[in-house]
Amino acid sequence: MIRNRLAVLLAERQLKISKVSSITKISRTTLTSLAQNDSKMVQLETVNTLCMYLRIPVSDFFEYIPYNLDYYIDVSNVFKYDPREEPMTFDIEAYINVQGESDSFTLDYVGELIDYNIDMFEMSLKPADKTQGEKAKKFFDSLPDSFVAQINSDFEKALLKIGLDGHDKKSSFNVDVSLF
Known part of the structure; x- marks a missing residue:
């Protein structure tokens, strides 16, 4: 990269x-x-x-850095809770596929999309579990801070793009990505 x-x-x-x-x-x-x-x-x-x-x-x-990264984000189309309750909440699964010169691995993330209405939503992502968090921390600690900031920004932008789909472009939103 x-x-x-x-x-x-x-x-x-x-x-x-x-x-x-x-x-x-x-x-x-x-x-x-x-x-x-x-x-x-x-x-x-x-x-x-x-x-x-x-x-x-x-x-x-x-x-x-000797890595290429691909992002994959999937927002479930199944309501996490009763759809008659506000706000509507959906699960998010996300992955960062890391391809290095000599190794490849995937970092797994989970999160939520909380859809308050057409004008407001929140999205959050964090490592899928403690093991994934430790794996992500070890990887990101090996990179220069500028790359970590860029990766975090790229991941947030990819998440935001999905969140804005189906929402007014002037929506209020909060997107929070915790890489590790």
């Missing part, structure tokens, strides 16, 4: 995206997407321009 360190580099230098955009002529949209590691692709010219502006080698711009 590769991610860029643009957000960290800008924070260390107390630089704002608007200023970097103005000086480098890289669009604010591109810089924001890069800083949030939302980009699926980055042009080498953009990386070159940023490295020159920040006066860093390209090796300082990127971080790498």
Whole structure:
């Protein structure tokens, strides 16, 4: 898994995206997407321009861990409690499939979707049991904090996408992911 360190580099230098955009002529949209590691692709010219502006080698711009991660989230369509009771509650099962250079494993998570109405919902995930929590902690402790934060953010976004399906886009929500 590769991610860029643009957000960290800008924070260390107390630089704002608007200023970097103005000086480098890289669009604010591109810089924001890069800083949030939302980009699926980055042009080498953009990386070159940023490295020159920040006066860093390209090796300082990127971080790498030898794992690929896939997320799977399933919200049950069966009510957890009596459907006549408010709020409607559903079970969530989720997995992070970890593929390393020499090993592969799955981290199992469970949680709930609490659906108050079309305008409000809550979602939470945590390790499926104590063993899964210990396994997840051991894995995430072996990674740089920036990767753990990115993984947590990616998992929350995937969960939120499912939660917003069937809800008003202006819904109030709370999404809580506990990786370990």
